[in-house]
Amino acid sequence: MPRILGWAAAAALIALIVLTFGPLPGWILDGNHPEAGTLPLTPRLAAEKDLRLLLLQAIAGLLLIAGAFATWRQVSVASGQLAIARSTRVTTAFTSALDQLGADSAARRIGGVYALDRMMETDPGEIPRILPVLAAFVRQDPAVPLRPVTADVEAAVLICLARRGDTPLSFAGAKLRGLDLTVHDLRGIDLTDTVF
Numbered sequence: 121m122p123r124i125l126g127w128a129a130a131a132a133l134i135a136l137i138v139l140t141f142g143p144l145p146g147w148i149l150d151g152n153h154p155e156a157g158t159l160p161l162t163p164r165l166a167a168e169k170d171l172r173l174l175l176l177q178a179i180a181g182l183l184l185i186a187g188a189f190a191t192w193r194q195v196s197v198a199s200g201q202l203a204i205a206r207s208t209r210v211t212t213a214f215t216s217a218l219d220q221l222g223a224d225s226a227a228r229r230i231g232g233v234y235a236l237d238r239m240m241e242t243d244p245g246e247i248p249r250i251l252p253v254l255a256a257f258v259r260q261d262p263a264v265p266l267r268p269v270t271a272d273v274e275a276a277v278l279i280c281l282a283r284r285g286d287t288p289l290s291f292a293g294a295k296l297r298g299l300d301l302t303v304h305d306l307r308g309i310d311l312t313d314t315v316f
Contacts, residue, residue, distance in 0.1 A: 129186075136179060145171040210246070213239060221257050229272035233257070237279045251287045254280050259294045268298030277301070284309075 136144075145168040150157060159167070213235065220232025236254060240247045254276045269277075277296065280289055281304045290310035297315055 140175045226272055233275045240283050248287050251280055255289055269296050
């Protein structure tokens with residue numbers, strides 16, 4: 121349907137331009153000024169020329185408005201596509217980081233922690249969604265009793281503490297043995313049954 125309307129608008133525009141260079145100025149002049157038929161040829165041609173120029177300026181103005189509308193529409197569509205692409209990219213990066221958090225390799229897990237940190241740095245709006253994931257990663261670490269906290273869990277804890285702001289945080293039951301958190305403000309964090 122929009123394509124048909126576009127073709128109809130183009131045909132109407134071409135017809136209007138042809139009529140503007142043809143009989144339309146004479147018709148308008150005769151219809152609006154009954155005495156125009158009695159004008160000598162030179163003044164009538166000058167009046168038609170002025171009217172033709174006015175009509176062409178009006179057509180150019182309409183084309184300018186149509187062009188501005190088409191540009192605005194393209195920018196709107198591109199903006200929507202960009203938002204979808206960004207959302208897809210964030211989701212893909214988030215999924216990849218979660219896969220890394222579940223890896224057997226400590227290096228991959230640390231990579232996942234820092235990938236999530238990078239996402240929070242790039243888009244602070246993601247902080248309330250990512251911090252609980254990192255806190256859950258910290259809580260589920262199967263730390264061996266008396267073994268110090270691993271580097272990946274330490275990185276996750278420190279990132280959570282650095283980025284938490286007003287976001288609720290729970291390390292309840294986490295094994296954080298050997299991790300010095302004395303310089304951090306732990307108020308408001310659930311540390312129930314946390315082992316230090």
